[in-house]
Amino acid sequence: MMxxxxxxxxCGEHPFRLRIGEAETLDDATKDGIADLLYRLQMGRxxxxxxxxxxxxxxxxxxxxxxxIGGGMDASEARKLxxxxxxxxxxxxxxxxxxxxxxxxxxxxxxxQPGKPEAGEAxxxx
Numbered sequence: 001m002m003x004x005x006x007x008x009x010x011c012g013e014h015p016f017r018l019r020i021g022e023a024e025t026l027d028d029a030t031k032d033g034i035a036d037l038l039y040r041l042q043m044g045r046x047x048x049x050x051x052x053x054x055x056x057x058x059x060x061x062x063x064x065x066x067x068x069i070g071g072g073m074d075a076s077e078a079r080k081l082x083x084x085x086x087x088x089x090x091x092x093x094x095x096x097x098x099x100x101x102x103x104x105x106x107x108x109x110x111x112x113q114p115g116k117p118e119a120g121e122a123x124x125x126x
Contacts, residue, residue: 010089015071018105022066051092
């Protein structure tokens with residue numbers, strides 16, 4: 001299993017991870033799933049700032065909350081911290097945090113890294 005990623009953000013330093021249960025919950029909380037959410041979060045870059053990403057507040061707070069739960073935090077504490085981040089943090093920073101959490105969850109796993117296969121023995125051609 002993938003280890004949580006410890007991230008330093010506006011509410012301190014905490015481990016984040018989206019396991020399958022958290023990913024499915026976030027899928028259900030978004031219109032078109034987490035891949036679309038990641039795409040929309042990244043659209044802010046083209047709009048001049050991540051603060052202009054076309055996402056809903058609830059999507060950002062849920063992504064942070066579920067990432068904290070997957071990282072090992074109690075659900076009620078994760079909710080409090082996610083809501084506090086909305087009140088204390090910069091929206092653009094929270095978007096970047098969500099991009100990181102989703103990117104790690106959707107990236108290749110350590111045990112399944114692509115690589116160049118060993119070359120076979122040369123054969124003669126006629």
